[in-house]
Amino acid sequence: MTIRKGVPWGQQGPLADGAPVLADDRSVARASEAALRAGRPLGEVGLVGGDLHRTLGAPHHDERALRAGDGRRLPIDLGRVRLADGSEHLFVAHLIAHERRHRRWWTGRTVIIMNGDVAGPLRLGPRAHPNDGRLDVTDGRLPAGQRATGRRRARSATHVPHPDLAVRRTDHLTVDNDRALHVWVDGEHVGASTTLEVTCLPDALVIVV
Numbered sequence: 001m002t003i004r005k006g007v008p009w010g011q012q013g014p015l016a017d018g019a020p021v022l023a024d025d026r027s028v029a030r031a032s033e034a035a036l037r038a039g040r041p042l043g044e045v046g047l048v049g050g051d052l053h054r055t056l057g058a059p060h061h062d063e064r065a066l067r068a069g070d071g072r073r074l075p076i077d078l079g080r081v082r083l084a085d086g087s088e089h090l091f092v093a094h095l096i097a098h099e100r101r102h103r104r105w106w107t108g109r110t111v112i113i114m115n116g117d118v119a120g121p122l123r124l125g126p127r128a129h130p131n132d133g134r135l136d137v138t139d140g141r142l143p144a145g146q147r148a149t150g151r152r153r154a155r156s157a158t159h160v161p162h163p164d165l166a167v168r169r170t171d172h173l174t175v176d177n178d179r180a181l182h183v184w185v186d187g188e189h190v191g192a193s194t195t196l197e198v199t200c201l202p203d204a205l206v207i208v209v
Contacts (some may be wrong), residue, residue: 002077002133002202009131014069015208021046021063025092025186028052032078032090032205042078044206046071051093051186052130055116056209071208076130078204079115081185083193089185090201092130094119097181097196101189106142106165111175113137113198120187122155133171133202140165171200 003009015021022028022045035042046066047053061071079091093116099108114125114136128136142164153159175181180192 002075003129003131010072010074012069012071013073013208015046015063015066015071015073016044019044019046019208021048021066023048024050025052025094026050026188028092028205028207029078029090029186032092036090042205044073044208046208048209051118051120052076052116052207053209054118055093055128055130056207059209061209066208074131074207074209075203076205076207077115077133077135078201079113079135079185080199080201081183082197083183083191084195085191085193087191089183089190091115091185093186094124095186095198096184097175098184099177099179099181101182101192106140107144108179109139109141109177109181111137111139111181111196113173115200124159127169131203133200134169135171135173135198135200136167136169137173138165138167139175171202173198 020031028045028047031045032042079095080088081095082088095113097111112124114128116128116130117123117125125136175196177194180194182192183190
């Protein structure tokens with residue numbers, strides 16, 4: 001069950017025997033993709049690094065501590081994107097789609113979909129929570145004279161509100177664009193597509209941090 005107001009999120013407890021300990025968001029997403037392909041439950045993973053780990057406070061627990069029960073067990077949502085070629089990819093922390101292969105924030109249409117607060121040094125999802133059943137979306141482009149300021153302000157999440165950036169929270173969206181958008185999931189480029197179908201998968205797995 002996704003988070004509810006007034007109810008504690010997660011609980012302290014050990015990482016299950018045999019569950020992997022992973023160092024970054026993409027590793028978690030890839031493990032989840034492999035489980036889905038094999039028809040297995042997504043189960044749980046220990047997480048010791050990456051942007052989601054930072055969203056969760058970056059606790060200093062190594063594998064020994066997680067196995068010993070020093071960590072916190074947290075149910076989290078995942079994002080899933082389907083491209084026009086039919087390929088599907090999961091993401092743990094964020095999806096960023098951009099008209100240019102080499103990212104320059106908001107030069108051309110930029111679609112940012114966050115399951116957590118941070119993407120690298122930028123706070124692109126200041127209201128996002130990884131277990132609320134929704135994804136936080138920012139969609140638009142900035143005029144040439146405002147892009148550098150927007151990138152700088154994104155470090156403190158003050159790039160929004162902005163009249164050229166549409167912001168919403170949703171569990172499902174379809175993005176259509178005349179030009180192909182290059183798509184990065186958790187920092188990995190996975191292709192380009194004129195259509196993106198994005199869905200939030202609530203309570204998809206348990207992260208132990």
